Amino acid sequence: MHSISKIARIRANSLTETVKMTKAQLTLEIKQLLIETLSLDILPSDLADDALLLGDIPEFDSMAIVSIITALEENYQFTSADDELTAEVFESIDTVVNFVEQHKP
Numbered sequence: 001m002h003s004i005s006k007i008a009r010i011r012a013n014s015l016t017e018t019v020k021m022t023k024a025q026l027t028l029e030i031k032q033l034l035i036e037t038l039s040l041d042i043l044p045s046d047l048a049d050d051a052l053l054l055g056d057i058p059e060f061d062s063m064a065i066v067s068i069i070t071a072l073e074e075n076y077q078f079t080s081a082d083d084e085l086t087a088e089v090f091e092s093i094d095t096v097v098n099f100v101e102q103h104k105p
Contacts, residue, residue, distance in 0.1 A: 027097050033075070034093070037067050051093050065090060072096075076104040 031044035038059040053060045065085075073079055080103055089099045 023097065023101070026100060027093065029075075030072070030097055030100065031093060033071055034068065034096075037071060038064055047093060049092075049094050049097075053092055053096070054087060054090050060090070068096075072100055076100055078103040078105065 027049055028044055031047050034040070034047075034053075035042060035044065038057065040057075040059065068090075069080065069085060078100075080099075084099075089095055
């Protein structure tokens with residue numbers, strides 16, 4: 001999957017794994033993952049951190065959500081319960097970042 005390899009390259013160019021990832025780094029990685037998963041023709045800098053997702057990006061549909069949560073769980077090594085995956089999690093980039101921050105080891 002392209003997103004996973006892209007995230008791995010971003011991480012390789014980031015601080016070492018022993019240093020905790022900053023929120024800005026995590027936000028950049030998640031923006032890149034969203035762009036690749038949704039096949040958007042934009043740059044991460046084109047997306048504001050508070051950019052709305054559900055209802056504002058036509059490509060952000062139920063199939064995309066499944067792909068995104070799978071990629072997030074694989075990239076950040078966590079598992080989420082079905083009842084945690086509410087519409088509020090996918091409201092904006094910020095809410096996705098906060099969700100990942102709460103779940104990643």
